[in-house]
Amino acid sequence: PHNRVVNFGAGPAPLPLSVLEEAQGALLNFNNSGIGIAEISHRSPEFLAFRARTDARIRTQLAVPRTHHILFTQSGASAQFAAAVTNLLARHRLLHPDAAPADTPLDYVVTGTWSARAAAEARRLTAPGAHARVHIAADARTHSPAGAFDGLPPRTAYAFSAAPALVYYCENETVEGVQFSSAPASPGAFPFDALPPGAALVGDYSSSFMSRAIPRLGEHALVYACAQKNVGPAGVTVLLVREDCLVDVEAAARAGALPVATLDAPKTHADARSLYNTPSVFALYVTGLVLAHMERMGGVPYYEALSRRKALKVYAAVREGQERGVCRRAGREGSESWMNVVFTAPGEGAEQRFLDGAKARGMAGIKGHRFVGGIRVSLYNAVTEEHVDKLVEYMKWFIAEET
Numbered sequence: 001p002h003n004r005v006v007n008f009g010a011g012p013a014p015l016p017l018s019v020l021e022e023a024q025g026a027l028l029n030f031n032n033s034g035i036g037i038a039e040i041s042h043r044s045p046e047f048l049a050f051r052a053r054t055d056a057r058i059r060t061q062l063a064v065p066r067t068h069h070i071l072f073t074q075s076g077a078s079a080q081f082a083a084a085v086t087n088l089l090a091r092h093r094l095l096h097p098d099a100a101p102a103d104t105p106l107d108y109v110v111t112g113t114w115s116a117r118a119a120a121e122a123r124r125l126t127a128p129g130a131h132a133r134v135h136i137a138a139d140a141r142t143h144s145p146a147g148a149f150d151g152l153p154p155r156t157a158y159a160f161s162a163a164p165a166l167v168y169y170c171e172n173e174t175v176e177g178v179q180f181s182s183a184p185a186s187p188g189a190f191p192f193d194a195l196p197p198g199a200a201l202v203g204d205y206s207s208s209f210m211s212r213a214i215p216r217l218g219e220h221a222l223v224y225a226c227a228q229k230n231v232g233p234a235g236v237t238v239l240l241v242r243e244d245c246l247v248d249v250e251a252a253a254r255a256g257a258l259p260v261a262t263l264d265a266p267k268t269h270a271d272a273r274s275l276y277n278t279p280s281v282f283a284l285y286v287t288g289l290v291l292a293h294m295e296r297m298g299g300v301p302y303y304e305a306l307s308r309r310k311a312l313k314v315y316a317a318v319r320e321g322q323e324r325g326v327c328r329r330a331g332r333e334g335s336e337s338w339m340n341v342v343f344t345a346p347g348e349g350a351e352q353r354f355l356d357g358a359k360a361r362g363m364a365g366i367k368g369h370r371f372v373g374g375i376r377v378s379l380y381n382a383v384t385e386e387h388v389d390k391l392v393e394y395m396k397w398f399i400a401e402e403t
């Protein structure tokens, strides 16, 4: 309906049709208020009630423990690259008020474009005089025969500092299609057990949020995710912040910590229940509709099983293409992302033929990221198994055609 194509885009990504239809109506009149959702006050009782249900939908479906606040910001996941650093350095300062200013380590696990960007932002913020320094606890490129972000570091490769202000990782690298495994015993699982005691763990879950359970969620200081992959339109970022990481940044500044911008402090948003300033009302509303839809479908367990099935189907087709010399998977075994499948078609002009053929069949959004090229198929929650079957059928046809 509506002349829509199947969209495998990496974000913004497709939204469930029923959600878009409901949002259409609400643009004219939200909840019988007589006011459209893009026009109504963020403090109106109608919107506040809707918002409260949205929080609950995340808490229930993801089993967010009571120790963690659910907050919404509108500055994108990228803003957390800096906010996590300044807040957790402030927290470190308050926890160690008498320590002589020394260079506090910030530990980064670098597995792809996004964690590399986060580490680069931390480096900017720790210019000389900031009394902090970036320590790379593991860099996947060091362990790759190609020197590329094409897999995860081996479990023994992590070298954490003794008392870092934070330990940072990106659970799913959207550009390269490299994801930590959610099976704790797997060699590709994040090494939670090797963390220094008391480390404030920060996880970027932007491109896998609500597609499966978050391992050891309660042990994280901060988990964050932009909405525009699995749960809504761009303009909303979800933060799950542990209570003891809601830092009083004024007190920290008095104790000598770097200043933290008001909007960068999770405490600002927690104290104001995410209404310190005007939120993206419309984007939050659509996010709430998606979460309600997810609940009706069976919640995170449903999407976890579905995501596994969808990914297995696409990887099987890539493997078939690989065996026949038509495709090549970008990542090494054991680092497969369930959300972003990245591969190349090495034949002369083959990638363009693949993209053109997909377009002619009503499939879009599969051109690889401009940094790495190739093909990237994103399998976020609103991509159905029927959509994947259609793609796989086309991939098989293409492989036969090119062999």
Ligand code: PMP
Pocket: 011, 075, 076, 077, 078, 079, 114, 170, 172, 173, 174, 175, 204, 205, 206, 207, 226
């Ligand atoms: N982290 C990851 C893993 C991402 O995929 C993205 C966006 N593609 C970001 C961070 C940045 O998100 P935003 O564009 O909302 O700042």
